[in-house]
Amino acid sequence: MAFEIIESCVNCYACEPLCPNDAIYQAKPHFMIDADKCTECIGDFMDAQCASICPIEGAILDDLGTEVNPIGSLTGIPMELLAQYQAALDATYQAALNDKSA
């Protein structure tokens, strides 16, 4: 039973010092959780510490692969707006890539 940090992590360091098991470590391209050490904070805290400070929705998954902080749960931004924003970001990114290769 362990949490996992996925690619949407922005490397803000906030979780790393909070882990009671020293399971979180800096890595490329983002912070990682050592599954052997992670206990999901059971026995130490009421709430898993990394997931309680992480500002990025969806960046931490539980052992079932479920987002601990689902989309919209932290910022209160409606899902459709976030989707539009993400699509616009992706389009800008793609355009920049195309420019580069052209």
Added chain:
Amino acid sequence: MDLPVLNTSEAAESGGGCDSHSCGSTGDQLGHLPEHIREKVHNHPCYSEQAHHYFARMHVAVAPACNIQCHYCNRKYDCSNESRPGVVSEVLTPEQAVKKVMAVAANIPQMTVLGIAGPGDPLANPERTFETFRELTEKAPDIKLCVSTNGLALPESIDELCKHNIDHVTITINCVDPDVGGKIYPWIFWKNKRIMGREGAAILIEQQQKGLEMLAERGILVKVNSVMIPGVNDAHLAEVSRVVKAKGAFLHNVMPLIAEPEHGTFYGLMGQPGPTHEELQKLQDACSGDMNMMRHCRQCRADAVGMLGEDRGQEFTLDKIEDMEIDYPAAMVKRAEVHARIEAELKIKDQANAAKAELAKAGWVAIQGMKQDAPKLRPVLMAVATKGGGVINEHFGHASEFLIYEASGHDVRFIGHRKTLPYCDGGDTCGDGESALDVTIRELSGCEVVLCSKVGYEPWGPLEAAGITPNGEHAMEAIEDAVLAVYEEMRVAGKLEAKPLMQQKAA
């Protein structure tokens, strides 16, 4: 010689008055403060309006973690073209940060201040923040250290802050009412739990106020920053101003909300508007009855380098500083010389201003017409292009920002700044200069004059058509003297009794 002298007695009666140099800009903002505080801030560009014309600052981005979420912030975004708090290009280790600070201090001797302001919260990264301060205290003792925080971890950090000889702290306080706070802060992280909404905001407010009181008790200077969010806390900020002043903050900085959809923030995506220039000024004026207001803040990035309003960060990226050989003892000598020269210049200016005020008081020199007509004269906003030094020394087409001054029958005061795109990037041709000019004209709405060292033929017509008279006749003159001189010309020409000839077009 035409001495620009103001009617001080009238200014005194008006309540907010003072001589031209001591209103809003320098003296009035700091003038009533005890000498030891003035001594602390006189060369700090973020605390003294006068200092920001002469001295530079830098931020090092060693603090990425944050313990709260604000609706105007988004930690995902990073763009070197964007200038706002919370945005950085690269997060530094304390060791890299120290190296960068020494490289900048050696190359920009006007740099007096090193701040840690993020991109998260410095006190949510205590080890990284304090290690940077510890090293710098030892290696670069001539640099002032300061920190900007949301205040949540402030009470528990006070002892450590005092150890590092940090005598300036900025706290961002957007509210003193948890009901308002619940609309600004979706969550905080407190005592190992994420606490949502109003409940979290209440804890944050309590810690901010406690931290402010503790700092004041220990004689550390506190500036309070507030973000003005129309419809959310705008009506509440005058109350914030009163409360923080009573608790010992010495300067209040009300800043406009920055919110654009492309930032991906809650406010940006929800279409929350920021204040207009007029709304911001009105609120700053309303708060100034209770508090010294800061109006020259540029809301800079958490890795900004240089004079306020400029960012030379690109000259000091990690790979560039890697190759720099820094002889810091030699740099300290040079820095001390540069600082002494600037301070001597400022002293002469202060003496000259004091002398002018004395003369006016004695009634030896006065602009008689101004005295008699003062109550009838309407105030005029003027935009100024400057590269620093307190003088008009920037071409219209090269300015990326304009300082705004208001001249009236009894004083000249600094109001704020407006950012724009340089009309012409300094090249021979101005390509799509047309649209950049439109932006400038829109940004300068409300101004009747733009003072610059030079202005090209091309923008002249459109500026005049928009009711903004370009004026390049006061190049290299002190800003406030020039503003006053132009105001006097307008008075003589009979332009101050009537309404502005042109109604400004809001584009």
